[in-house]
Structures are given as structure tokens and as C-alpha cells.
Amino acid sequence: MSIKIALAGNPNSGKTTLFNGLTGSNQFVGNWPGVTVEKKEGKLKGHKDVTITDLPGIYSLSPYTLEEVVARNYLINEKPDVILNIVDGTNIERNLYLSTQLIELGIPVVMAVNMIDIMEKSGDKISIKNLKESLGCEVVEISALKGKGIKEAANKAVELAKKPNHEMVHKFDKKVEDAIEKVEEKIAFDIPKEQQRFFAIKLLERDDKIKEQMKTVPDVENEIKQLEDAFDDDTESIITNERYTYISSVIGKCVSKGNKGELTTS
Numbered sequence: 001m002s003i004k005i006a007l008a009g010n011p012n013s014g015k016t017t018l019f020n021g022l023t024g025s026n027q028f029v030g031n032w033p034g035v036t037v038e039k040k041e042g043k044l045k046g047h048k049d050v051t052i053t054d055l056p057g058i059y060s061l062s063p064y065t066l067e068e069v070v071a072r073n074y075l076i077n078e079k080p081d082v083i084l085n086i087v088d089g090t091n092i093e094r095n096l097y098l099s100t101q102l103i104e105l106g107i108p109v110v111m112a113v114n115m116i117d118i119m120e121k122s123g124d125k126i127s128i129k130n131l132k133e134s135l136g137c138e139v140v141e142i143s144a145l146k147g148k149g150i151k152e153a154a155n156k157a158v159e160l161a162k163k164p165n166h167e168m169v170h171k172f173d174k175k176v177e178d179a180i181e182k183v184e185e186k187i188a189f190d191i192p193k194e195q196q197r198f199f200a201i202k203l204l205e206r207d208d209k210i211k212e213q214m215k216t217v218p219d220v221e222n223e224i225k226q227l228e229d230a231f232d233d234d235t236e237s238i239i240t241n242e243r244y245t246y247i248s249s250v251i252g253k254c255v256s257k258g259n260k261g262e263l264t265t266s
């Protein structure tokens with residue numbers, strides 16, 4: 001059985017360092033079809049049947065940059081078996097904005113919390129157990145630079161690809177969830193079950209580029225209007241706010257700041 005792992009993360013999260021550590025010299029470099037964005041693939045060391053595709057570094061799966069569109073079209077259309085999501089542990093709150101969207105794609109996610117060598121020095125701590133529970137995905141601590149934990153992260157990804165158990169643990173505000181559910185019903189014939197939440201959210205956000213990925217596009221103006229009236233805001237901002245609220249609650253449960261090396265005022 002051949003396994004496809006997609007490596008996703010923010011720019012500067014350590015993605016290249018991790019990719020090199022996992023694949024060694026076993027890499028092929030080209031371009032993503034039709035665009036001049038570099039595409040790198042490689043075989044996981046010691047696993048001829050496991051391909052890792054390095055997605056462009058991105059902050060979101062919105063349609064505003066070529067890199068975001070390339071990454072999400074790959075994830076929607078090629079359906080890799082598992083996403084290895086590298087996050088910078090020293091900047092986890094910002095990195096989780098992408099993670100919450102990756103988890104909505106219906107593909108199993110292994111999160112690799114990187115830069116633990118820096119966190120150990122600063123005394124910052126992340127509860128892996130709580131992070132796992134509040135995000136509903138596998139979580140592993142790594143230092144891509146030192147090669148620490150990277151084998152374990154890759155093994156978890158391979159394991160999950162063979163035995164996916166995907167379950168969404170997080171829900172937005174009830175009114176938003178109701179709108180998502182209504183849109184999901186409208187796209188149920190065209191879009192596979194596991195991808196319906198992602199497509200429904202994008203349609204509610206008035207993300208026109210997602211329509212290019214659909215055979216038939218339903219009219220969701222009523223659902224959009226109801227939400228915009230209820231929240232007195234546009235749907236894209238409503239959903240962004242929902243994400244930030246969720247991320248704050250995750251951070252509250254999982255992160256404690258150390259003060260080693262920081263200046264204190266007395």
C-alpha cells in the first residue's frame with residue numbers, strides 16, 4: 001500500500017528542516033501544475049512506499065494567495081492519506097489558525113509541535129494531552145533542527161494513514177453550526193461526506209474560488225443573510241472570530257508560559 005503524507009505549516013515553522021530530516025537526499029523538485037510555485041516531494045527514509053509532499057508555507061486556507069490556493073486544491077483533489085501539520089511551538093496561537101482549517105478537511109492530522117528545544121530553554125510548556133483532546137488530532141513534540149521526535153511524528157502519520165479515525169471535536173456557535181449544516185445538506189450529493197464541512201464553510205464565507213472545485217454550486221444567500229443579520233457582521237469575519245474564540249480556549253487549556261530568560265520588572 002502506498003501512502004501519501006502532505007506536510008503543511010506556516011512559513012518559518014521549520015517545514016523545510018523537517019522535510020529534509022524525513023526524506024534526506026531522496027527528493028524531487030518541480031513546480032505545482034500551471035504555476036511557478038515550487039513543489040517538493042520525497043520518500044520517507046526507510047519507507048519506499050511513503051511519499052511526503054511539501055506544501056507551500058501558508059497561514060490560512062483562504063483564497064487570497066497563490067500558495068493558499070495551490071495547497072488547498074491539492075488537499076481537496078489529491079486527498080493525501082494524512083496531513084503532517086508542523087506548528088512553531090513558540091508561536092502556537094498564530095499557527096493554530098491554519099491547523100483549525102486543516103482539521104476541517106476530513107483528512108487525519110498529526111500535529112508536530114516544533115522548536116521544543118527553544119521552549120525547554122524558555123520554560124514555556126504545552127500540554128500535549130490537552131492539545132490532543134481539544135483539537136481532536138494526534139500531537140507530537142519535535143525539534144526539527146535537532147532531529148528529535150521527527151521519526152515518531154512520521155511513524156504516527158503512517159499509522160494514522162493506515163487506520164484513519166477522524167472525528168471533529170470542535171463546534172462553532174450554534175447559529176453558525178446550523179447554517180453550516182443547512183449548506184452541507186445542499187452539497188451532500190456532490191461532495192464526499194468528510195469534505196462537506198470545509199466546502200460549506202467556504203461557501204458561507206463567499207469564497208468564490210471554491211466554486212471552481214464544485215460541479216454544481218448551490219445558492220446559499222439565505223443562510224449567509226441569516227447569519228449576517230444575527231451577528232451584524234459579514235460571514236467571513238463571523239467565522240474568523242469563531243476560530244479565534246476556539247483557539248483562545250485551546251491555548252487557555254494547553255499553554256503555560258515560563259519566564260526563564262525574560263526580563264522582569266521589579
Ligand code: BGO
Pocket residue numbers: 009010011012013014015016017018057114115116117118142143144145146
Ligand atoms: C534559520 N529548533 C530551532 N531552534 N530552530 C529551528 C527548528 C527547531 O526545532 N526547526 C527549524 N528551525 P525552516 P520553513 C536561521 O534558518 O525549516 C529554524 O520556512 C538562520 N538562517 O534552522 O526554513 C531553522 O521551511 C540564521 O532558521 O522553516 C531556520 O517552515 C539564524 O527555524 C528557521 C537563525 O526553518 C526556519 C536561524 C540563516
